[in-house]
Amino acid sequence: MTIAIDPVELARDLIRCPSVTPADAGALxxxxxxxxxxxxxxHRLKFSAPGTPDVDNLYARIGRDGGRNFCFAGxxxxxxxxxxxxxxxxxxxxxxxxxxxxxxxAADMKGAIAAFVAAxxxxxxxxxxxxxxxxxxxxxxxxxxxAINGTKPVLEWLRAxxxxxxxxLVGEPTNPTRLGEMIKIGRRGSxxxxxxxxxxxxxxxxPQLADNPIHRLIKMLTRITExxxxxxxxxxxxxxxxxxxxxxxxxxxxxxxxEARATFNIRFNDRHSGKALERWLRAEFDAVGGxxxxxxxxxxxxFLTPPGPLSDLIARAVExxxxxxxxxxxxxxxSDARFIKDHCPVAEFGLAGATMHKVDERVPVADILALVxxxxxxxxxxxxxEAPR
Ligand SMILES: [Zn+2]
Numbered sequence: 001m002t003i004a005i006d007p008v009e010l011a012r013d014l015i016r017c018p019s020v021t022p023a024d025a026g027a028l029x030x031x032x033x034x035x036x037x038x039x040x041x042x043h044r045l046k047f048s049a050p051g052t053p054d055v056d057n058l059y060a061r062i063g064r065d066g067g068r069n070f071c072f073a074g075x076x077x078x079x080x081x082x083x084x085x086x087x088x089x090x091x092x093x094x095x096x097x098x099x100x101x102x103x104x105x106a107a108d109m110k111g112a113i114a115a116f117v118a119a120x121x122x123x124x125x126x127x128x129x130x131x132x133x134x135x136x137x138x139x140x141x142x143x144x145x146x147a148i149n150g151t152k153p154v155l156e157w158l159r160a161x162x163x164x165x166x167x168x169l170v171g172e173p174t175n176p177t178r179l180g181e182m183i184k185i186g187r188r189g190s191x192x193x194x195x196x197x198x199x200x201x202x203x204x205x206x207p208q209l210a211d212n213p214i215h216r217l218i219k220m221l222t223r224i225t226e227x228x229x230x231x232x233x234x235x236x237x238x239x240x241x242x243x244x245x246x247x248x249x250x251x252x253x254x255x256x257x258x259e260a261r262a263t264f265n266i267r268f269n270d271r272h273s274g275k276a277l278e279r280w281l282r283a284e285f286d287a288v289g290g291x292x293x294x295x296x297x298x299x300x301x302x303f304l305t306p307p308g309p310l311s312d313l314i315a316r317a318v319e320x321x322x323x324x325x326x327x328x329x330x331x332x333x334x335s336d337a338r339f340i341k342d343h344c345p346v347a348e349f350g351l352a353g354a355t356m357h358k359v360d361e362r363v364p365v366a367d368i369l370a371l372v373x374x375x376x377x378x379x380x381x382x383x384x385x386e387a388p389r
Pocket of ligand 1: 075108109143172173
């Protein structure tokens with residue numbers, strides 16, 4: 001079968017589906033049609049959980065059983081457009097201007113999905129229907145949202161039916177500014193803490209009859225911010241703790257409030273775990289004393305796929321196409337690689353992320369075309385040592 005996929009047209013079509021989390025807006029149907037045209041068998045997987053929106057996902061596969069399965073993972077959902085009036089292009093039109101493709105999801109990450117589909121089509125065409133192994137795509141509609149009904153249950157579904165992934169490339173926009181700068185081999189963990197300090201309300205002129213929770217909150221926050229958490233590790237930046245908000249909401253200057261709240265977020269490297277950080281936080285807060293509630297939400301632990309065959313393979317492909325050697329990094333936010341790492345080696349490489357989640361998100365068309373070449377070189381390299389049959 002020799003059906004070519006135009007990656008730019010496919011990216012534009014995907015952008016035209018306004019799939020703001022948790023809406024799908026036809027994005028997965030469109031992708032499924034493109035994949036079925038080049039021979040993929042597609043499974044749609046809808047998951048639901050109490051208190052979260054239902055989410056549709058797609059697992060597509062082509063190739064023979066028994067060979068190695070190379071998986072590309074990504075998401076078709078996008079973040080909201082923000083201030084629509086500030087966009088110079090319609091965020092859902094897939095507009096091409098001055099060699100750039102504009103639209104929400106162009107960089108994060110419909111452009112990369114389209115590039116992988118085009119690369120897969122090229123590889124399949126060259127194999128003349130005799131694939132040396134299997135190629136699969138795990139595409140979720142729930143990455144930018146709570147990520148509960150997405151990649152994680154899809155991986156559980158795969159495991160339950162005995163479907164193995166041998167390596168996984170996640171197409172997130174890993175390059176800070178220019179294509180070829182960075183492959184991500186791990187991610188920091190993320191912990192959010194909601195601290196609620198309780199005191200006793202009273203008159204500011206009679207503090208002996210009250211207990212001011214703000215004073216204790218300030219002491220608690222000082223204790224956790226006055227020293228760095230660490231000074232970084234071989235593959236990770238230093239962990240960071242940022243207070244995101246302090247809320248008292250007290251309109252009266254002569255009232256000691258009964259309650260003061262704060263929220264903070266820790267991005268942590270492989271020196272820490274969510275559990276260990278929680279123990280440290282509670283010890284610091286207990287040292288200040290008094291009544292408080294602490295709610296902890298760990299959205300992902302830190303993880304690392306140490307530099308090895310998969311990162312080497314992607315780095316070689318990048319160098320071959322662009323002539324630059326990418327760095328191996330672990331910066332930025334978290335991604336669904338945090339779930340995949342429990343199943344197989346995983347690394348991330350996609351477009352440049354400078355405009356992701358921003359107004360006028362865009363990518364150079366030339367980058368999409370180069371990414372097709374890179375992904376195609378990754379597939380060639382991955383299956384190079386397997387005889388076709
Ligand atoms: Zn993304």
